[in-house]
Amino acid sequence: xxxxxxxxxxxxxxxxLSAIDTEGKMQVGPEGWHVKMVDPANVAMIDxxxxxxxxxxxxxxxxxxxxxxxxxxxxxxGKEPVTIQIVDQQVEISTGxxxxxxxxLDPSAVKPTPRIPEIDLPAAVExxxxxxxxxxxxxxxxxxxxxxxxxxxxxxxxxxxxxxxAESYVSEWPxxxxxxxxxxxGRALFTLDYLTDISRALAGPVKxxxxxxxxxxxxxxxxxxSVSYLIAPRIENDL
Amino acid sequence: xxxxxxxxxxxxxxxxLSAIDTEGKMQVGPEGWHVKMVDPANVAMIDxxxxxxxxxxxxxxxxxxxxxxxxxxxxxxGKEPVTIQIVDQQVEISTGxxxxxxxxLDPSAVKPTPRIPEIDLPAAVExxxxxxxxxxxxxxxxxxxxxxxxxxxxxxxxxxxxxxxAESYVSEWPxxxxxxxxxxxGRALFTLDYLTDISRALAGPVKxxxxxxxxxxxxxxxxxxSVSYLIAPRIENDL
Amino acid sequence: xxxxxxxxxxxxxxxxLSAIDTEGKMQVGPEGWHVKMVDPANVAMIDxxxxxxxxxxxxxxxxxxxxxxxxxxxxxxGKEPVTIQIVDQQVEISTGxxxxxxxxLDPSAVKPTPRIPEIDLPAAVExxxxxxxxxxxxxxxxxxxxxxxxxxxxxxxxxxxxxxxAESYVSEWPxxxxxxxxxxxGRALFTLDYLTDISRALAGPVKxxxxxxxxxxxxxxxxxxSVSYLIAPRIENDL
Numbered sequence: 024x025x026x027x028x029x030x031x032x033x034x035x036x037x038x039x040l041s042a043i044d045t046e047g048k049m050q051v052g053p054e055g056w057h058v059k060m061v062d063p064a065n066v067a068m069i070d071x072x073x074x075x076x077x078x079x080x081x082x083x084x085x086x087x088x089x090x091x092x093x094x095x096x097x098x099x100x101g102k103e104p105v106t107i108q109i110v111d112q113q114v115e116i117s118t119g120x121x122x123x124x125x126x127x128l129d130p131s132a133v134k135p136t137p138r139i140p141e142i143d144l145p146a147a148v149e150x151x152x153x154x155x156x157x158x159x160x161x162x163x164x165x166x167x168x169x170x171x172x173x174x175x176x177x178x179x180x181x182x183x184x185x186x187x188x189a190e191s192y193v194s195e196w197p198x199x200x201x202x203x204x205x206x207x208x209g210r211a212l213f214t215l216d217y218l219t220d221i222s223r224a225l226a227g228p229v230k231x232x233x234x235x236x237x238x239x240x241x242x243x244x245x246x247x248x249s250v251s252y253l254i255a256p257r258i259e260n261d262l
Numbered sequence: 263x264x265x266x267x268x269x270x271x272x273x274x275x276x277x278x279l280s281a282i283d284t285e286g287k288m289q290v291g292p293e294g295w296h297v298k299m300v301d302p303a304n305v306a307m308i309d310x311x312x313x314x315x316x317x318x319x320x321x322x323x324x325x326x327x328x329x330x331x332x333x334x335x336x337x338x339x340g341k342e343p344v345t346i347q348i349v350d351q352q353v354e355i356s357t358g359x360x361x362x363x364x365x366x367l368d369p370s371a372v373k374p375t376p377r378i379p380e381i382d383l384p385a386a387v388e389x390x391x392x393x394x395x396x397x398x399x400x401x402x403x404x405x406x407x408x409x410x411x412x413x414x415x416x417x418x419x420x421x422x423x424x425x426x427x428a429e430s431y432v433s434e435w436p437x438x439x440x441x442x443x444x445x446x447x448g449r450a451l452f453t454l455d456y457l458t459d460i461s462r463a464l465a466g467p468v469k470x471x472x473x474x475x476x477x478x479x480x481x482x483x484x485x486x487x488s489v490s491y492l493i494a495p496r497i498e499n500d501l
Numbered sequence: 502x503x504x505x506x507x508x509x510x511x512x513x514x515x516x517x518l519s520a521i522d523t524e525g526k527m528q529v530g531p532e533g534w535h536v537k538m539v540d541p542a543n544v545a546m547i548d549x550x551x552x553x554x555x556x557x558x559x560x561x562x563x564x565x566x567x568x569x570x571x572x573x574x575x576x577x578x579g580k581e582p583v584t585i586q587i588v589d590q591q592v593e594i595s596t597g598x599x600x601x602x603x604x605x606l607d608p609s610a611v612k613p614t615p616r617i618p619e620i621d622l623p624a625a626v627e628x629x630x631x632x633x634x635x636x637x638x639x640x641x642x643x644x645x646x647x648x649x650x651x652x653x654x655x656x657x658x659x660x661x662x663x664x665x666x667a668e669s670y671v672s673e674w675p676x677x678x679x680x681x682x683x684x685x686x687g688r689a690l691f692t693l694d695y696l697t698d699i700s701r702a703l704a705g706p707v708k709x710x711x712x713x714x715x716x717x718x719x720x721x722x723x724x725x726x727s728v729s730y731l732i733a734p735r736i737e738n739d740l
Contacts, residue, residue: 098642100635120632120674121639126667154359157339161360164337189365196359393598396578400599403576428604435598 024051024083025108028073030118033105035245036071037096039224042252043069045093046128048136052085061137067217068139070251077247079104087136089128090114098123139253144232144240146176149203150196152225152243158183158194159219165190168216171257176209176233185215202228209233211256221252263290263322264347267312269357272344274484275310276335278463281491282308284332285367287375291324300376306456307378309490316486318343326375328367329353337362378492383471383479385415388442389435391464391482397422397433398458404429407455410496415448415472424454441467448472450495460491502529502561503586506551508596511583513723514549515574517702520730521547523571524606526614530563539615545695546617548729555725557582565614567606568592576601617731622710622718624654627681628674630703630721636661636672637697643668646694649735654687654711663693680706687711689734699730 040047040058047060055074061067075081088109095116099105103119109127116123162172162185175182181201184193198204211233225243232240236258242251279286279297286299294313300306314320327348334355338344342358348366355362401411401424414421420440423432437443450472464482471479475497481490518525518536525538533552539545553559566587573594577583581597587605594601640650640663653660659679662671676682689711703721710718714736720729 094643098639100639100642120636120672122671122673123639123643124669125643158359161337161339161362164339165333165362165364191363193361194359195361397598400576400578400601403578404572404601404603430602432600433598434600 032246145207146209147205271485384446385448386444623685624687625683
């Protein structure tokens with residue numbers, strides 16, 4: 024496999040993966056790269072596709088490689104395109120004047136690629152990543168990272184809210200102010216922790232799909248790559 | 263009470279209060295807001311007035327409410343005006359898309375509002391907050407935060423100086439280079455700690471009033487609010 | 502001695518010295534200042550010359566003073582020229598409104614000025630400080646600060662490389678892309694730690710002189726001062 028890709032795209036994808044885990048398996052093939060990972064607590068999954076057309080140069084047979092994505096992320100710097108090659112069980116990464124060589128991980132020592140359930144979610148909206156991140160940040164001002172927020176979609180509103188005994192926070196988007204609407208009911212609890220980790224990797228318009236006590240799917244494009252997260256809900260007791 | 267105020271003004275006032283304590287009581291009334299607080303060690307007091315005219319919208323009966331100012335400060339973000347309402351023992355704070363609700367503190371559990379002595383101080387100058395902060399920062403390069411500096415006004419100079427056994431620092435402003443002069447003698451010691459905490463909240467021209475071994479008063483405007491600190495001197499032994 | 506010097510020059514020189522040690526001796530004389538220091542582990546030396554012409558004003562007899570350079574560095578701030586005077590065993594430093602006085606160190610308590618060997622090194626290139634720093638930063642992504650890198654010059658290349666059991670990094674500059682070439686062979690190991698500390702003080706084009714298992718000399722100009730480091734190589738075992 025030999026691939027040349029814009030630094031920005033590669034860094035965006037590695038950042039997206041880092042919200043889930045540090046290492047994983049990547050399917051490579053003539054059609055591009057494909058990474059599916061689940062986080063150590065089995066709460067959130069990521070599904071990333073980088074089509075061959077997203078690369079400046081791309082050539083690859085079909086196969087699977089195991090990589091330390093976090094390690095590669097620390098190596099990248101600057102703005103020059105990145106060339107990635109697999110040579111003798113080493114990944115060779117070069118950008119500008121810098122050339123790194125890193126041993127491939129042993130695939131049997133890396134968590135297997137998860138099967139990501141294809142769930143048809145009844146409700147959807149598109150929200151700008153910046154607004155979503157601002158709402159999570161505001162919720163964090165009164166909640167702990169381990170607390171839950173409620174994500175809801177009604178006939179009129181998309182809403183993120185958080186409540187403790189003495190305090191509450193709510194952010195509302197009238198559906199009339201949003202695009203990408205799929206009318207339906209959504210309501211479930213999610214841990215702030217996961218949402219904030221994931222939000223750091225989101226960019227541009229983010230499609231948010233929900234259902235009643237169903238997982239939430241968040242999808243966006245990172246340059247020419249497509250990234251999708253599926254996050255399991257928490258069960259509501261007496262929150 | 264319902265009030266709409268520019269984010270910048272509210273944040274400036276909360277920052278000013280945070281130099282003294284995290285929570286306190288606020289007098290509200292048709293004429294505006296009024297907060298007086300003393301720090302836990304009884305060294306520095308603050309007196310803040312936000313007149314009704316400083317608000318974009320203002321309506322209030324007379325009363326007293328106890329607030330966790332520091333908590334409110336962490337919630338505020340962005341640049342949109344802030345709406346504050348008291349509803350059923352809750353403070354409702356909304357700005358842009360974000361809406362917080364926070365329980366009022368129990369007034370009996372919050373330190374009583376101090377009486378701030380009306381002292382007529384013999385000497386005064388006006389110094390720009392930036393220059394004052396730079397002088398404190400320079401003094402901190404050779405002193406500890408718990409050390410004292412001497413603040414002096416003579417017929418010719420306003421002076422901040424610091425001295426240890428082997429080192430010294432002095433910053434002098436000839437009175438001819440300053441405005442807002444009240445001719446008189448001032449000389450007292452103040453802990454750097456308090457001065458630096460307070461300096462973070464100061465903006466624009468700061469009126470500094472002193473006397474010989476008297477407290478120092480520092481006053482400035484934060485947008486349309488007026489803020490005044492009164493700081494007790496340290497007794498000079500053999501510094 | 503009385504000297505007036507641009508803040509930027511003085512800060513640049515103090516930063517250069519801080520890579521080697523916090524205090525040392527300075528030779529002063531009608532021709533300017535001269536500082537030679539060796540680091541506590543005797544691995545790296547610095548040789549700094551600030552000619553009288555580098556000052557805005559300069560007047561000095563011949564002598565030696567011992568200074569806490571690190572302490573002076575913390576005092577300096579802003580952009581105004583700095584006036585330095587020796588008065589009664591005190592260094593008086595003033596800049597803008599700020600005036601510091603600091604006791605001279607006891608010369609007998611400060612490490613003696615080292616003799617810096619005059620080594621004729623066979624190979625040399627000039628590399629921009631920014632590129633050099635980027636290469637060290639990249640090497641640090643896969644190495645520890647206490648690890649070694651190989652610095653090499655061949656007939657065709659100047660090269661910085663690092664290697665661990667599973668990973669490697671290399672940055673190459675074809676000699677044809679560089680200036681200041683002295684053709685010769687260079688190859689030696691240096692601890693990343695020293696190189697990164699020193700690189701923080703380098704600016705503009707840096708002359709890098711090497712030899713086979715010889716020390717490396719790095720020289721550059723900091724405003725009108727000239728700075729030169731000599732760094733001892735590590736002996737290669739089985740790296």
